[in-house]
Amino acid sequence: MRHQMTMDREFLLPASRRFILASFIAAVLLEWLPWHGMALVLRPDFVGLLLLYWCTHKPHRVGIGIGWMLGIFVDVADASLFGQHALAYSVLAFGGLALNRRVQMFSLKEQSVHVFVLLLASYGVYALVHWQVRGYVEWSYFLGSLTSALLWAPLTLLIQTLRRPRRNPNEL
Amino acid sequence: MALEDTRTLRFFNRGPSAVARLVFFSVLSLLLLFVDARYQYLESTRQVISIIIYPFQRLTALPGEMWDGANAFISLQSHLVADNEQLHLRHDADSAQLKQMETVLSENAQLRALLEIKQRAEYSVQAAQIVYLERDIFKRKLFVDAGEQNGVQAGRAVVDNSGVVGQVTRTYPYLSEVTLVTDKDNVVPVQVVRTGLRAAVFGSGNISELELRYQPVDVDIQAGDELVTSGMDGTYPPALPIAKVIRVERDPAYPFARIACVPLAGVDRHRTLLIVSGVPTLPPRPAADDAHGTAVPGKKAPRRGTP
Numbered sequence: 001m002r003h004q005m006t007m008d009r010e011f012l013l014p015a016s017r018r019f020i021l022a023s024f025i026a027a028v029l030l031e032w033l034p035w036h037g038m039a040l041v042l043r044p045d046f047v048g049l050l051l052l053y054w055c056t057h058k059p060h061r062v063g064i065g066i067g068w069m070l071g072i073f074v075d076v077a078d079a080s081l082f083g084q085h086a087l088a089y090s091v092l093a094f095g096g097l098a099l100n101r102r103v104q105m106f107s108l109k110e111q112s113v114h115v116f117v118l119l120l121a122s123y124g125v126y127a128l129v130h131w132q133v134r135g136y137v138e139w140s141y142f143l144g145s146l147t148s149a150l151l152w153a154p155l156t157l158l159i160q161t162l163r164r165p166r167r168n169p170n171e172l
Numbered sequence: 173m174a175l176e177d178t179r180t181l182r183f184f185n186r187g188p189s190a191v192a193r194l195v196f197f198s199v200l201s202l203l204l205l206f207v208d209a210r211y212q213y214l215e216s217t218r219q220v221i222s223i224i225i226y227p228f229q230r231l232t233a234l235p236g237e238m239w240d241g242a243n244a245f246i247s248l249q250s251h252l253v254a255d256n257e258q259l260h261l262r263h264d265a266d267s268a269q270l271k272q273m274e275t276v277l278s279e280n281a282q283l284r285a286l287l288e289i290k291q292r293a294e295y296s297v298q299a300a301q302i303v304y305l306e307r308d309i310f311k312r313k314l315f316v317d318a319g320e321q322n323g324v325q326a327g328r329a330v331v332d333n334s335g336v337v338g339q340v341t342r343t344y345p346y347l348s349e350v351t352l353v354t355d356k357d358n359v360v361p362v363q364v365v366r367t368g369l370r371a372a373v374f375g376s377g378n379i380s381e382l383e384l385r386y387q388p389v390d391v392d393i394q395a396g397d398e399l400v401t402s403g404m405d406g407t408y409p410p411a412l413p414i415a416k417v418i419r420v421e422r423d424p425a426y427p428f429a430r431i432a433c434v435p436l437a438g439v440d441r442h443r444t445l446l447i448v449s450g451v452p453t454l455p456p457r458p459a460a461d462d463a464h465g466t467a468v469p470g471k472k473a474p475r476r477g478t479p
Contacts, residue, residue: 025228032232034304037379064193068201076221077229079313079342079349082214083204090197097190133209136356138377 015058015163023050023159024070032077041140044148047074048092048122049155052115055096056103067093084129092122108153116149222344229315229347233303240443295409297331297446298322303347312338312352312379316445319346327407329448335413335436336360336401337445350445353414354379354435362414363402367392370402373415373433382415384431389422391429399433409448 027046035043047070054062071086078085095118103111123145131137188196208214300318318324320343328340330350338352353360356377362384363370369392374383387393397417403410415433422429 029228029232032229032304034233034236064190064197068197071201073221073225076218077225079315081205082208082218083201086204087198087201090194090201094190094194129205133205134356136377 014165015054015061017061019163020054020058020061023054028070028073028077031074041143042147043144044151045119045123045144048089048119049115049148049151051089051093052096052118052152053155053159055093056100059097059100062093063097064090064093081129081133084126087129088122088126091125092118095121108156111156112149112152115152116145119145119148219344222347226344226346229303295448297448298324300324300330300348300445300447302443302445312355312358312375312377313341314338314350314352315347316350316447317347318447319344319348321345323449324348324447325449329401329408329412331412331446331448332437332444333446334438335415336408337437339407340447348447352379353437354382360408360414361402361404362399364393365398365400366394367397369393370404371399373399380434382433382435384417384433385428387429387431389424389426389429391431393417393420393429393431395420 024047027050030046031043051062051067051070055067067089068086071084071089072082074080074085074089075082099114099118103114106114120142123142127137127141204214298318300316300322303315303317316330324340324343326340326343330337330340336353338350338355338358340348341351342349351358353373353375354377355375358375360373361370362373371384371387374385376383384393384399395417398413399415399417401408401410401412401414413436415435417431418434419432420429421431
């Protein structure tokens with residue numbers, strides 16, 4: 001029961017617009033680091049993961065529209081087709097919104113499983129588009145969804161720590 | 173606590189439902205995908221967005237550059253002296269070879285003049301730093317820090333000191349996108365040094381492998397053969413080393429031999445690449461006769477069903 005209470009309170013933590021924007025910029029920068037070789041295959045989808053986080057935790061602020069816009073930026077940076085990431089992130093954001101009510105009931109471990117399925121769907125959309133346009137799929141690409149799902153719990157804990165209001169040092 | 177948090181959590185209190193939004197944005201994405209894959213209309217939009225995100229992209233390349241810089245700064249003096257000595261030795265050896273080559277070049281020019289063969293092109297190169305490597309495991313691409321502002325044009329060949337790296341496929345104001353020769357189904361016309369046989373080498377999508385396709389089972393190619401560009405399509409200057417044959421499988425059950433090559437250029441070894449410019453444009457290709465449609469050498473995906 002106590003667990004339930006803390007979880008609920010975590011969901012009521014405030015998040016300013018500036019904080020959300022800063023978190024997205026940080027995620028994009030992480031994604032743009034010069035990943036190479038095996039690290040690139042295993043690179044978690046930081047932007048997608050963060051989008052999912054805000055969609056489940058602050059559905060009034062971050063939704064499908066923002067996911068789509070992020071996707072366009074990532075498309076330009078990655079030199080992929082216009083709309084490829086945008087489509088994948090729209091689907092991901094929708095999944096996040098649909099999960100929003102349910103996720104509050106689950107522990108982090110159970111959340112990770114749900115997140116994995118959603119990320120797999122989003123990766124699937126991206127690969128499907130690629131397959132349609134260029135005619136082949138690289139299966140190791142899907143490994144990224146697994147590492148992303150594993151990152152869900154640390155990411156949630158990190159952001160919740162950052163969101164917790166600082167205590168007034170003069171308080172008794 | 174903010175007011176929004178105490179509201180009942182419906183998907184959206186105003187505006188269309190989540191499903192409607194998903195459908196709207198999906199259709200928008202698909203439309204963009206279609207337009208981008210079929211036409212060139214969106215290139216200017218891409219350029220504008222790329223200028224906005226350029227500073228951020230440079231920012232992400234910063235840690236690597238700083239690491240290199242720090243390494244250079246703290247490298248020991250004895251290392252530097254040894255390095256310098258080695259470079260001097262190499263310089264001497266190279267300049268001796270260069271002298272020799274000058275003689276050969278002038279001789280060659282004379283012979284060519286005698287034979288009245290059009291001059292083999294000399295080309296100039298422009299150095300560019302790799303800003304970052306491929307972002308997407310589906311594609312073999314990298315970005316270098318010379319763009320339209322530096323006079324780079326799409327279609328230019330990119331080399332390093334050991335061989336061909338790839339080709340500039342898209343230019344932005346300050347960056348260029350280079351597609352590696354190992355990109356899936358990327359074609360480069362080549363020539364086998366030992367026999368002079370002309371062929372085309374195809375990217376395999378794997379960074380350390382190229383394939384020499386459509387060669388008959390009894391073709392005269394051995395493991396260890398070197399491949400150079402033949403300069404046939406005017407994109408790559410002739411005689412640049414590109415790959416080495418590592419394996420030839422001749423299975424009589426198939427019409428073609430399976431020939432695997434390893435690219436010579438090491439993208440992961442250097443930060444600096446050279447963009448080749450000044451390759452003379454070939455005279456335009458005469459329009460193909462409708463009666464016999466000829467396969468264009470540089471074309472992606474060989475046409476199926478042609479007799």
